[in-house]
Amino acid sequence: MRVATARSSHEWVVYFRMNRSRLLSIPWSLGAELGAAERAAITSSIQAFQLGESSEGRNLMRYARGWAACSGDSDYVEAIALLIAEEQRHARDLGRFMELNGIPRIRRRWTDSVFRRLRNFMGTLEISIAVLVTAEIIAKVYYAALREASESKMLRRICDQILRDEARHVQFQTEQLARLRRERAAPLLWATLALHRLLFLGATLVVAWSHRSVLCRGGLGFGRFCRACLGEFAADRTRRRDEGTSRRIDRAGEICDDLRVRQPAKDFGRDLDLRQTVAAAEDHVLEAHQSRIDVDRQIVR
Ligand SMILES: [Fe+2]
Numbered sequence: 001m002r003v004a005t006a007r008s009s010h011e012w013v014v015y016f017r018m019n020r021s022r023l024l025s026i027p028w029s030l031g032a033e034l035g036a037a038e039r040a041a042i043t044s045s046i047q048a049f050q051l052g053e054s055s056e057g058r059n060l061m062r063y064a065r066g067w068a069a070c071s072g073d074s075d076y077v078e079a080i081a082l083l084i085a086e087e088q089r090h091a092r093d094l095g096r097f098m099e100l101n102g103i104p105r106i107r108r109r110w111t112d113s114v115f116r117r118l119r120n121f122m123g124t125l126e127i128s129i130a131v132l133v134t135a136e137i138i139a140k141v142y143y144a145a146l147r148e149a150s151e152s153k154m155l156r157r158i159c160d161q162i163l164r165d166e167a168r169h170v171q172f173q174t175e176q177l178a179r180l181r182r183e184r185a186a187p188l189l190w191a192t193l194a195l196h197r198l199l200f201l202g203a204t205l206v207v208a209w210s211h212r213s214v215l216c217r218g219g220l221g222f223g224r225f226c227r228a229c230l231g232e233f234a235a236d237r238t239r240r241r242d243e244g245t246s247r248r249i250d251r252a253g254e255i256c257d258d259l260r261v262r263q264p265a266k267d268f269g270r271d272l273d274l275r276q277t278v279a280a281a282e283d284h285v286l287e288a289h290q291s292r293i294d295v296d297r298q299i300v301r
């Protein structure tokens, strides 16, 4: 039995706060772990992703305030602020890892500049989060490959944390996109989704080509990476069509979360147990959080 659809912004605020207090510990004390060959293979790629994670999100905050003002959803502003804080944590962790391994940060990369321009292309919340979620869906596949591309325990743990966060970011953003597109007439919605698919395809091809050495090292050739990204995109669309984040009550009366964190690199073959444990722990966090919210709702009623 379906009892709810998308989570409210308040629920997401509660989740993001809870997530902040349950971060995986990263073994910083291991210091420089990368050998010369590993460092050479991942340097350019990790530099680009570290830069991409480091946005201040000022425009996004402005769009979020605009949405909150016209919809009355004031919690959305805080939810977006917490999401940006998670992205900045990703940038910080990757930056710290790079410093420890003698990889300099970069300030500019053409792909990042294009991405930032696209996000603010029309000056709307919808375009901004559509472009962001495009990057986040691709990131779910990329970080799984980056994790496999290195033997560094530190980098693997950083990737685990980012993968865990990004799965929820995608969920949060797609729920908001669905809200923004709710009233749209069918032909216009079809055109919107076609354009989004085109953007996603283009972004996937660019990432697959410009990060090919890391992806290959991580077990994903060009074609396999593209297929994995497109699979993630399609799975995300299916989830949305099925009311995305619906929850149901099973026979035992327990509240279950329908949305499973997909593991894009499930068949990569190395060290999968840790990632599955992490994902299971993450689902547990959200389920525990959801149970608490549902109990709260019953008390209010
Ligand atoms: Fe991120």
Ligand SMILES: [Fe+2]
Pocket (backbone or CB within 6 Å): 087, 136, 165, 166, 169
């Ligand atoms: Fe994200």
